[in-house]
Amino acid sequence: MEDHISDFIHYLVVERRLAKNTVISYERDLTQYHLYLKKVENLTSFNEVNRLHIIHFLKTLKEKGNSSKTLARHIASIRSFHQFMLREKVTNSDPTVHIDSPQSERTLPKVLNISEVEALLDAPKTDNPLGIRDKAMLELLYATGLRVSELINLNIADIHLTMGFIRCIGKGSKERIVPLGSVATKAMDNYINHARGQLVKKNKTDAFFVNHHGKRLSRQGFWKNLKKNALIANIQKELTPHTLRHSFATHLLENGADLRAVQEMLGHADISTTQIYTHVTKARLKDVYNQYHPRA
Known part of the structure; x- marks a missing residue:
């Protein structure tokens, strides 16, 4: 059974060319699924799996406190795997056919208002190479809506x-x-001319953003710097590595940007993913109304 999962993971990497983190998520879900089938249901082949086995597996996940969003992800992983097995003629049927995904509760992303963004972008002290780098990173994120993984891989x-x-x-x-x-361009130009060379020193690297050792900045390194600058900016809201990405999209839509254009800039494959930001802007409008209208 492990070999079939390995074949599926290879298919995701080579043929579907999915992102590394997505593949890791599939592999983790299917490993958990396989262990359940083997240890709890005593199955030795995926041909033995039926609808009830999968339902019982999902029930155990729910009893452990997993959210409907997590359950939906597990179902998607299992369904993709069984469809692959059927196409490859390893199995004779797809046991996921009549299993519905639970409706996941969609939480609105946390965003900063304009004054909070300005405070965060002004937080780094640009009298040293690391501060110049932090300024360039934050300005770039807010100017482009890049994912953090895309930022550090530049x-x-x-x-x-x-x-x-x-x-x-x-x-x-x-x-x-x-x-x-223009503001992000200026900050990045300053980083190139007055900081990157001092950080890289004699190291040879293609990485644009580097740490104090002159090597490519990690996701953890960025997250550490974001929290440090948020503290300096006195931002009380809970931040995530995607906060500036969410703020970028929300502020564009609030100022009349076209949804399709925002989808393109964010790199969303499906416009429904981008539409979450229209709900954010509506929620923010309601907050403004309740706060300032005399008869709210």
């Missing part, structure tokens, strides 16, 4: 300041071109 060759854009590789190894604003 290379020198991806930066085109004179033409006003950057090239990034998003989920599923999809390339997109993202425009830059």
Whole structure:
């Protein structure tokens, strides 16, 4: 059974070219599923799996306190796997056919208001190389809506300041071109001319953003710096690595940007993913109304 899961993971990597984190998520879900079938249901082949086995597995996940969103992800992983097995003629049927995904509760992303964004972007002290780097990173994130993974994976060759854009590789190894604003361009130019060389020193690296050792900045390194600058900016809201991405999209839509254009800039494959930000703007409008209307 382990070999069939390995074949499926290979298919996801080689043929579907899914992002590394997505593949890891599939592998983790299917490993958990396989262990349940083997240890609890005493099955030795995926051909023996029926609908009730999967329902019982999902029930155990729910009893352990997993959310409906997590259950829906597990179902998607299991369904994709069994469809693959059927196509490859390893199994004779797909036991997931009549299993519905639970409706996941969709939480609205946390966003910063304009004054909070400005405070965060002004937090880094630009009298030293690391501060100049932090300023460039934060300005770039808010100017483009990049994912943090896309930010830290940027290379020198991806930066085109004179033409006003950057090239990034998003989920599923999809390339997109993202425009830059003048403020972000200035901050990045300052980083290139007055900070990156001092940080890189004698190291040879294509990475655009580097740490104090001159090596590519990690996701954990970025997260640590974000929290430090949020503390300096006295931001009380809970932040995530995606906070500036969410704020970027929300502020664009609040100021009349086209939803399709925002979808393109964010690199969303499906516009329904982008539409969550229209709900955010409506919720914020309601908050403003309740706060300022005399008869709210």
